[in-house]
Amino acid sequence: MSVELYKCCPGICPLCHPFLVTIILGLRIVTMSSGITPIILDVDGDVRLCIPGKRNEEASSDQKDNSGAGSVGSSDGGTEVELVVSSKVLCVVSPVFKAMLKGYFKEATELSKMTALSQQYTLKLHEDDPEAATIMFALFHHEHDHIPSAPSTRCLEELAFFCDKYQCTHVMKHCGTNWLRDPKYNRSKHNLKRWDVEIVRLCRCLVFSYVFDLAEDFTRFAWSILLSHKGPICGPDTAAKLLIDHPLLRHEIARRLDAKRFELCQIYHAALMNPMTRDWKSLSGGCVRAGKAVGDYLKWLRHLEILEHDLEFSSHSFWHLLDKPLSGSDTPISTEHYPCVIYGCPCRSDIKTPNNLDLRTPLRAAIHRIQFHEPDVLCLDCIKTNERSTMDETCRIMHSFKGRALSDTKVLGR
Ligand SMILES: [Zn+2]
Numbered sequence: 261m262s263v264e265l266y267k268c269c270p271g272i273c274p275l276c277h278p279f280l281v282t283i284i285l286g287l288r289i290v291t292m293s294s295g296i297t298p299i300i301l302d303v304d305g306d307v308r309l310c311i312p313g314k315r316n317e318e319a320s321s322d323q324k325d326n327s328g329a330g331s332v333g334s335s336d337g338g339t340e341v342e343l344v345v346s347s348k349v350l351c352v353v354s355p356v357f358k359a360m361l362k363g364y365f366k367e368a369t370e371l372s373k374m375t376a377l378s379q380q381y382t383l384k385l386h387e388d389d390p391e392a393a394t395i396m397f398a399l400f401h402h403e404h405d406h407i408p409s410a411p412s413t414r415c416l417e418e419l420a421f422f423c424d425k426y427q428c429t430h431v432m433k434h435c436g437t438n439w440l441r442d443p444k445y446n447r448s449k450h451n452l453k454r455w456d457v458e459i460v461r462l463c464r465c466l467v468f469s470y471v472f473d474l475a476e477d478f479t480r481f482a483w484s485i486l487l488s489h490k491g492p493i494c495g496p497d498t499a500a501k502l503l504i505d506h507p508l509l510r511h512e513i514a515r516r517l518d519a520k521r522f523e524l525c526q527i528y529h530a531a532l533m534n535p536m537t538r539d540w541k542s543l544s545g546g547c548v549r550a551g552k553a554v555g556d557y558l559k560w561l562r563h564l565e566i567l568e569h570d571l572e573f574s575s576h577s578f579w580h581l582l583d584k585p586l587s588g589s590d591t592p593i594s595t596e597h598y599p600c601v602i603y604g605c606p607c608r609s610d611i612k613t614p615n616n617l618d619l620r621t622p623l624r625a626a627i628h629r630i631q632f633h634e635p636d637v638l639c640l641d642c643i644k645t646n647e648r649s650t651m652d653e654t655c656r657i658m659h660s661f662k663g664r665a666l667s668d669t670k671v672l673g674r
């Protein structure tokens with residue numbers, strides 16, 4: 261390097277230019293002292309960022325998360341990194357860095373001193389996550405080689421913390437939108453066996469979409485959490501603890517999601533119980549038609565593993581509740597299978613609709629209605645504007661059930 265430089269710039273050599281000596285020696289001293297090869301994001305960078313990392317429990321738990329199906333990128337957020345960056349770029353994208361490096365803080369004074377000596381200024385960022393910080397500083401400098409195609413969900417959450425802290429969410433918005441469309445983040449239906457792990461991953465995606473104001477992704481992940489969670493989201497056995505007290509989220513989000521799940525539980529339960537609550541005439545007339553048909557229906561529910569339940573479906577996910585009743589045989593469960601020979605039997609009154617129809621119809625109809633409920637699970641604009649966006653019709657997602665009760669009795673066949 262030095263020989264080339266001397267040929268091009270005959271007036272600058274280590275012998276006649278003391279500043280150059282200082283620069284070279286200074287760089288060597290820093291490199292040798294840390295033992296880390298820095299990532300050069302700007303070859304003329306005047307700031308060397310040292311990010312020691314925090315090998316904490318979250319990182320290790322995420323490694324467990326990512327070992328299963330649908331793992332998303334690297335999860336090692338604890339490796340120390342050093343980055344050579346431009347203070348000008350940092351100041352343009354982040355008002356916090358601008359205040360730190362161009363304001364009245366000691367960092368600004370030290371930077372200007374080192375700049376006067378033509379030396380890099382070393383700045384330690386103790387509290388930041390190395391993986392997330394590397395991605396963000398690479399984005400600042402348009403160095404896309406250091407930006408992964410799908411970071412871990414732990415990293416997504418750290419990116420949200422980083423951008424909230426340095427007030428630079430606008431830089432991440434485009435990249436974040438592309439990331440969250442990746443199928444790797446949207447496989448919750450296939451991770452039912454590890455649903456509690458999946459909930460943590462979904463919660464992190466929800467935090468990310470909330471901080472970066474990604475309305476469609478926010479609704480989609482809220483819906484996935486609701487479908488994947490077993491039991492109340494705010495209950496004592498919740499797997500969504502991350503949502504309940506998250507410093508970057510409004511606390512009402514978990515509560516709203518919980519209320520929405522309970523609302524769907526009530527609708528589902530009413531539809532599930534419909535055949536048992538009908539006004540069967542034959543049950544009291546000594547005829548077994550209705551009793552046998554309802555027995556078949558209960559057997560079907562038991563076969564689907566949804567008969568034993570409480571009102572909150574504590575041991576069921578909605579993925580299970582919505583999928584199972586739509587699968588299997590097309591043979592109707594009906595009184596039609598049990599002819600009656602009793603003269604003048606009151607079961608003739610049961611021939612009227614809906615008693616002679618497939619007893620599974622109300623539950624299946626409710627399931628179809630519930631599936632259309634996704635756009636109304638949680639709206640980011642409604643939350644951030646305290647519902648004003650609904651009245652102004654400025655919500656970025658299309659609400660589907662405006663003013664219509666999901667528990668519309670027609671769908672239950674009553
Ligand atoms: Zn009868």
Ligand SMILES: [Zn+2]
Pocket residue numbers: 639640641642649650655656659
């Ligand atoms: Zn809305």
